[in-house]
Amino acid sequence: MTAQTTIRKPNEKPAKNPEGKNQATGSKDIVLSVKNVSKSFRLPTEQATGLKQLLINWTRGIKGYREQSVLKNISFDVERGDFLGIVGRNGSGKSTLLKLISGIYTPDTGSISYKGKLVPFIELGVGFNPELTGRENVFLNGAMLGFSHNEIEDMYDDIVAFAELEDFMDQKLKNYSSGMQVRLAFSLAIKAQGDILVLDEVLAVGDEAFQTKCNNFFSEIKKDPSKTVILVTHSMDSVKKYCNKAILIRDGKIVVNGDKNDAANIYTEDNLRSLQKDAKDSSKNKYPTGLNEKVPYMKCVPTSKMVLNSTDSFEFDIEYEYKPSNPVYIAFSMLDTRRGGIPYDSGSILLGNNGKERQKVHFSLPLTLFNNGSYQIVASLRKADPDNPVETLREGFTSDENSCTFSISEEANGTDYALLKYAALDMHKNGTTDIKRY
Amino acid sequence: MLSSHNRVLPSLLTLAIAPVIQYNYMYQLHAISPPEPTNTADWVYLAVVKQLWQKLAQRYRYSWILLKELVKTDFKLRYEGSWLGIAWSVLKPLMLFVVMYMVFVRFLRVSDGTPTWPIVLLCGISLWNFFSEATTMGMTAIVSRGDLLRKINFPKYITVVAATVGSLISLAINMCVVIIFGFFSYAHYTWRIILLPLNFAELYILALGVALILSTLFVWFRDMQHLWEVIMQAAFYATPIIYPLVMVQGMDKSHPGVGTTISKIMLLSPPAQAIMDIRHNLLSPENVPTVWNTIHTWYIQIIPVALTIIIFVFGVYIFQRNSKKFAEVL
Numbered sequence: 001m002t003a004q005t006t007i008r009k010p011n012e013k014p015a016k017n018p019e020g021k022n023q024a025t026g027s028k029d030i031v032l033s034v035k036n037v038s039k040s041f042r043l044p045t046e047q048a049t050g051l052k053q054l055l056i057n058w059t060r061g062i063k064g065y066r067e068q069s070v071l072k073n074i075s076f077d078v079e080r081g082d083f084l085g086i087v088g089r090n091g092s093g094k095s096t097l098l099k100l101i102s103g104i105y106t107p108d109t110g111s112i113s114y115k116g117k118l119v120p121f122i123e124l125g126v127g128f129n130p131e132l133t134g135r136e137n138v139f140l141n142g143a144m145l146g147f148s149h150n151e152i153e154d155m156y157d158d159i160v161a162f163a164e165l166e167d168f169m170d171q172k173l174k175n176y177s178s179g180m181q182v183r184l185a186f187s188l189a190i191k192a193q194g195d196i197l198v199l200d201e202v203l204a205v206g207d208e209a210f211q212t213k214c215n216n217f218f219s220e221i222k223k224d225p226s227k228t229v230i231l232v233t234h235s236m237d238s239v240k241k242y243c244n245k246a247i248l249i250r251d252g253k254i255v256v257n258g259d260k261n262d263a264a265n266i267y268t269e270d271n272l273r274s275l276q277k278d279a280k281d282s283s284k285n286k287y288p289t290g291l292n293e294k295v296p297y298m299k300c301v302p303t304s305k306m307v308l309n310s311t312d313s314f315e316f317d318i319e320y321e322y323k324p325s326n327p328v329y330i331a332f333s334m335l336d337t338r339r340g341g342i343p344y345d346s347g348s349i350l351l352g353n354n355g356k357e358r359q360k361v362h363f364s365l366p367l368t369l370f371n372n373g374s375y376q377i378v379a380s381l382r383k384a385d386p387d388n389p390v391e392t393l394r395e396g397f398t399s400d401e402n403s404c405t406f407s408i409s410e411e412a413n414g415t416d417y418a419l420l421k422y423a424a425l426d427m428h429k430n431g432t433t434d435i436k437r438y
Numbered sequence: 439m440l441s442s443h444n445r446v447l448p449s450l451l452t453l454a455i456a457p458v459i460q461y462n463y464m465y466q467l468h469a470i471s472p473p474e475p476t477n478t479a480d481w482v483y484l485a486v487v488k489q490l491w492q493k494l495a496q497r498y499r500y501s502w503i504l505l506k507e508l509v510k511t512d513f514k515l516r517y518e519g520s521w522l523g524i525a526w527s528v529l530k531p532l533m534l535f536v537v538m539y540m541v542f543v544r545f546l547r548v549s550d551g552t553p554t555w556p557i558v559l560l561c562g563i564s565l566w567n568f569f570s571e572a573t574t575m576g577m578t579a580i581v582s583r584g585d586l587l588r589k590i591n592f593p594k595y596i597t598v599v600a601a602t603v604g605s606l607i608s609l610a611i612n613m614c615v616v617i618i619f620g621f622f623s624y625a626h627y628t629w630r631i632i633l634l635p636l637n638f639a640e641l642y643i644l645a646l647g648v649a650l651i652l653s654t655l656f657v658w659f660r661d662m663q664h665l666w667e668v669i670m671q672a673a674f675y676a677t678p679i680i681y682p683l684v685m686v687q688g689m690d691k692s693h694p695g696v697g698t699t700i701s702k703i704m705l706l707s708p709p710a711q712a713i714m715d716i717r718h719n720l721l722s723p724e725n726v727p728t729v730w731n732t733i734h735t736w737y738i739q740i741i742p743v744a745l746t747i748i749i750f751v752f753g754v755y756i757f758q759r760n761s762k763k764f765a766e767v768l
Contacts, residue, residue, distance in 0.1 A: 041766065054659070099765070103591035106762045122589040129511065131518050136511070143507035144590055146500045 031196060031228050032078040032101065032118075037110035039096055040069040070096045072252045073110070078196075078245075081225040083218075085239040085260060086232045087267045088249035089274070094232045097249065098122065098200050101230065116195030119145060123200070125185030130174035134165060134184060137173050141185070145192040155191050162187035162213075183210065190217050196228045197221070218242045236264040236409075265307045265409050268374075272306045272405050288399055295396025297321040297358060300332075300377050300404035309410045310367045310421065316404055318379045319360040322395070327352055329392050330361060332379040336419055337405070339373060343419055348382050348392045367408055369424040372416040374407040376400075501593050508600035513607060527608045528615055531567055535560045542680050550682035554722040557616065557623035561721055562679040564612040565713045569645050570670050572605035576649020577656045577666060584768040594761040595754075598653050602646050620721055630719040637719060640746055641712040647750030650757040657760070657767055677710045683727050705729040708749070711742035 042065040070093045078084050088094045099105045101112060102120035127144045128137050138159060142152040160166055163183040173181065221227050222242055233239060239246050239260055246263035248256040250270065256263040291298060297320060304315035322328050329348035336343050344365075351361065365377075382392035517523045539556060542548040549555045579601040580587070580594060587594065620627070656662045678686065678701075686701040688694070704710055711729045718726040733739050 052661075099588075104588065104765045120590060126589045127586055129515070131515055132511065136514070140507050140511055143503045144586075144592065146503065148499075148503050149506070 029080040030077045031080045031082075031116060032112075032114040032230070034077070034097075034101070034112050035075050035110050037071060037074045037097075037100060037107040037112060038069070039071040039093075039100060039105065039108050040067045042066070043068050070252050071100070071107075074249075074252075074254055075110075076247060076254065076257055078228055078230065080228055082245055083222050083229045083243045084231065085243035085246035085263065086230065086249065087234070087236070087239060087246060087263055089267070089270055092249045093252040094249055095122075095200060098198055098230070098232055102198050114196060117146070118196040118198065119189075119192055119194035120198040121189050121200065122198075124182060124189060128173060128181065128185065131172060133172055134169040134176065138169075138184070138188060141188050142192070145188075147192065159184075159187045159191050162190070179210070186210070186213070195226065196230065198230045200232045201234070236268055239264050261409070261411065268407055268409065269305075269307050272407070275401075275405060288401060290397040290399040290402065292396055294323050295320065295381050296323065298379065298381060298396055298398050299402045300379055300398055301360075302404045302406060303362070306404075306406045307409050308367060308406060310370055310408055312367060314365040314367060314375075314377075314406050315362070316365070316377060317360045317362050318398075319358060320379075320381055320396075321358045322381055324383070324395075326383055328395070329382040329384070330379060331382060331392075332363070332377055334365070335376040335378060337374045337376050339417070339419055341419070343370065343375075369420055370408055371418060371421050372408050372410065373419065374405060376403050376405045378403045501596055504592055504596050505600055505603070508596060509603050509607070512600060512604045516604065527611050531560070531564050531612050532615065534567070535563055538563060538680055548681045548685065550684050550725060552722070552725040553624040554626070554725050555682065557620050557625050558717050558721055558726060559680065560619065561613075561616045561717050562713055564609065564616060565641065565716060566674060566677065566679050566709075567612070568605050568609040569641065569709050569713075570674070571608070572602040572642075572645035573648045573652060574663075574666065574670070575601040575605060576646070577652035577662060579649070580653045580657055580764055581660075581768065587765045587768055594764055595650070595757060598649050598757070599646065602642070602649055605645070606642060617720070625721040626723060627720075628723055630723055633719045634716065637712055637715045640743065641709070641716070643750045644708050644712060644746045647746070647753035650753030651749070654757050654760050657764055673707075673709070676704065677707065677713065678704055679713065683714075683732075701727075702733055705732055706738070706741050708742045708746045712746075 044065045074097065086094050086097065096105065098120070099122065100107055101114075102118070102122060104120075104122070125137075125141060127141050129140065132140065135156075138156065139149060139152050143149075147155075160169055163180075163186070165180060165184055168176065168180065176184070218229075218238075219242070221229060229242075231238070231243065243260045245258055246256065246260035247254055247258075248263040248267055256266055287293070287296065299319045301317045301319060302315070303317055304312070308314060318330060318332065320330070328351050330346075330351055331348045332346045333342050334344040335341075346363075351359075378398055380397035381395045383395055385391040385393050517526050520526060522529065538559065543556065543559070576598045579597040583597045586592075586597075617625075619625075652662060652666060683701050683704070686704065687697045689697045689700075705714060705727075706729065714726060714728045715730075718728045729739055729742060
């Protein structure tokens with residue numbers, strides 16, 4: 001990934017230097033400090049609540065609940081101008097942490113302190129009421145975020161224009177489509193700029209146009225050194241694109257604190273590992289999808305790391321069992337799960353007449369050509385087609401749970417929306433000529 | 439924001455300075471400056487007050503903005519979709535009054551025989567409705583705004599205050615009706631009406647205090663809703679609203695002391711004292727007895743007022759102590 005900076009796509013964004021955002025000033029200006037924060041919840045063990053249950057629990061001498069520890073001794077600092085990503089699998093405690101930062105929950109131990117105005121968006125459009133008109137909802141939601149009637153009056157036109165809802169503001173919210181509601185909520189949110197913005201999964205909603213608006217908003221706020229953003233997300237793309245720091249939480253503990261690439265990679269690996277684990281669990285069934293009595297077992301098993309650089313090769317075994325005694329072929333495809341399409345297919349490879357026991361074939365896939373992305377290897381066992389000597393017929397294949405996945409993730413060099421790297425092809429520019437119109 | 443709004447004293451202060459807020463707000467709104475003082479002492483005093491005001495304004499800015507919007511919304515939504523809309527806040531107590539009047543005054547002949555009784559009855563019903571509605575709505579305020587509490591951090595007492603203020607607006611409308619009717623129903627308006635703000639403040643503080651206690655309990659114990667309904671029904675009949683106090687006093691002809699004692703005990707309940715005071719000061723100083731002219735020992739006289747203050751302080755204390763946990767429990 002070197003020396004491709006001369007050829008740039010026309011719509012490419014200017015070079016970013018997220019890591020350098022703070023270093024310019026040199027001094028550390030901490031706006032949010034989380035120190036040794038722990039949090040646990042009481043989960044009731046009895047179904048009923050209320051006076052009766054309290055009395056019953058009291059007479060039986062039981063507590064009626066158990067402690068569930070959600071966050072354990074979390075500490076981190078956020079500096080002014082930071083764009084912090086918080087990642088972690090479902091149930092790892094991200095949202096609890098966000099609610100603690102927003103002051104909705106109070107920590108059991110430890111402390112959280114911040115400077116300036118903190119605006120939380122645990123959800124867009126908090127307090128929206130379907131029975132009120134769009135206009136009334138703007139004022140109500142604005143009040144929730146701490147803006148007076150006059151202040152909202154001043155930004156009202158901007159909000160409506162950004163949401164593109166000029167004609168609907170006197171309609172009740174219940175007559176809005178869900179997309180319209182989200183647009184209104186989001187445009188309110190981005191006008192309500194505090195010093196620290198706390199966002200939870202906001203990017204996960206809305207259509208493409210809305211996503212683009214989010215995108216622009218984040219790119220803009222990222223450049224502003226006075227604004228600090230804390231973003232909880234499952235999208236590693238957003239983490240890599242916007243954040244300059246990231247925190248990975250696993251089971252209520254901070255695993256990675258600081259480096260966004262580490263956080264994103266370990267998160268991806270966590271997820272892939274859990275997919276493999278799921279696959280292992282479900283392979284106990286007699287014949288999962290793609291398998292049958294001729295091919296009772298077939299599975300792709302990675303033998304190298306699953307998050308790689310493009311200089312690495314992805315190493316994997318295809319394990320299989322083939323009952324008939326005719327010659328057997330194997331083929332695998334490499335699927336691009338993010339951009340779609342099949343970048344590579346191995347074609348049928350003759351394995352010959354194998355024994356009926358379990359076999360494995362090892363493959364090594366060089367990744368030099370490819371940009372960052374998530375890929376899946378799907379393999380199939382085939383036999384010769386009696387009607388057509390150049391074709392093969394599929395006997396069995398690996399379903400999603402028996403396929404293996406890997407991803408290429410390295411320091412982004414330019415964009416990675418194309419599958420192939422710049423250097424994959426030898427591009428030639430043959431001079432520039434004027435086109436004359438006659 | 440994280441550490442504020444969890445102390446008792448500032449919350450008490452909010453209520454104490456409500457008129458100050460209103461005063462300053464008025465000047466802000468109309469962009470006119472208050473009259474300038476002429477001597478140094480006034481200047482110093484004004485500077486201190488101004489600084490104090492600014493501090494309070496900063497601290498309670500958010501609460502104040504939110505309270506206004508919530509009250510507005512609640513009021514808008516209260517009669518939303520009904521055909522008569524806001525007219526219901528006048529019609530409902532009037533219709534209830536007609537029912538009570540027909541049953542108790544015309545049919546059961548419950549009356550003290552004075553010409554002011556019908557209007558005193560109407561006033562009593564309106565006041566009791568306020569107390570009952572404010573406490574019931576205040577109780578459910580936290581739970582019904584649970585979705586909000588789980589998503590944004592704001593001073594939780596605002597929801598309870600907003601609910602009770604909503605009832606207060608209805609009461610204001612009802613009181614206008616009562617005063618207008620009073621002119622045709624022999625009401626005797628005297629200088630005593632200057633005492634009314636105090637009486638209404640007492641009734642409101644009592645309702646708010648009770649609502650704060652109930653809303654805290656209601657978060658953990660949903661039984662409270664049903665229990666409170668029964669308690670309110672019992673309290674309605676235990677308060678001299680639909681029957682005159684003289685009826686209680688003379689209930690046992692052979693032992694006049696019993697009736698007198700019971701009527702005195704009745705007057706010692708805070709809502710009864712406030713309601714009787716308002717009826718006395720607003721409508722009929724001659725015919726409505728109060729705790730002040732029925733009981734003549736000062737330390738017994740002040741029991742209802744003291745109870746009101748105790749209930750309110752306790753309500754604020756228990757609410758603020760537990761409000762941090764609301765979002766987690768809901």
